[in-house]
Amino acid sequence: MKPFYNSVSFLFVFTLFITASFNITFPANGKITGKVTDAETGEALIGVNIVITHSILSDGTEVPLDYPMGASTDFEGYYVILNVQPGIYNLRASLVGYNTIVQQGVIVNLDRTIEINFQLSSTIIEVGVVTVTAEQEIVKPDVSATQEIINVERL
Numbered sequence: 001m002k003p004f005y006n007s008v009s010f011l012f013v014f015t016l017f018i019t020a021s022f023n024i025t026f027p028a029n030g031k032i033t034g035k036v037t038d039a040e041t042g043e044a045l046i047g048v049n050i051v052i053t054h055s056i057l058s059d060g061t062e063v064p065l066d067y068p069m070g071a072s073t074d075f076e077g078y079y080v081i082l083n084v085q086p087g088i089y090n091l092r093a094s095l096v097g098y099n100t101i102v103q104q105g106v107i108v109n110l111d112r113t114i115e116i117n118f119q120l121s122s123t124i125i126e127v128g129v130v131t132v133t134a135e136q137e138i139v140k141p142d143v144s145a146t147q148e149i150i151n152v153e154r155l
Contacts, residue, residue, distance in 0.1 A: 029084055036048040050073070053089075098123060103116055
C-alpha cells in the first residue's frame with residue numbers, strides 16, 4: 001500500500017506545482033499610461049479625460065466600444081488605464097477649454113505598458129449672448145416693521 005500512497009502524493013504535488021506555475025506565468029492584459037501637458041506652458045493638466053473610444057479591426061474599420069474605458073489625469077498630469085485587452089485602439093484626450101486630441105492606432109499587447117503623452121492647446125469657448133433678468137421685491141432696508149399701503153379701490 002505504501003507505493004500507492006507515494007504515487008498519489010507525487011501526482012497531487014506535481015499537479016499543484018503545474019497549476020501554480022501556470023497561474024504565475026499567464027500574461028495579464030496591457031496597460032496604457034502617459035502624461036498630459038499644456039502645449040504652450042508645458043505645465044501638467046489636471047482632470048483631463050483620457051478615453052479609449054474605438055477598437056480598430058484588422059481591415060482598418062473603427063468599431064465604437066460598447067463600454068469605453070478611461071481615466072483622468074492626477075495632480076501631476078499622469079494617467080493609467082489598466083486591464084486593456086490586446087488590440088488596436090483610438091485614444092481621446094479632452095478637457096474643457098482645450099482642443100480635443102485623438103491618438104489613432106494605439107497598439108496594446110499582452111503584459112506590456114504603452115506610454116502615450118498628450119500636449120493640449122488651449123482654445124476659446126464661444127457662447128451666444130446670455131441675458132439674465134430677475135425681479136426684485138421692493139424692500140425698504142430702513143423700515144423695521146411691515147408696511148402695507150391701502151389705496152381707494154381696496155377700501
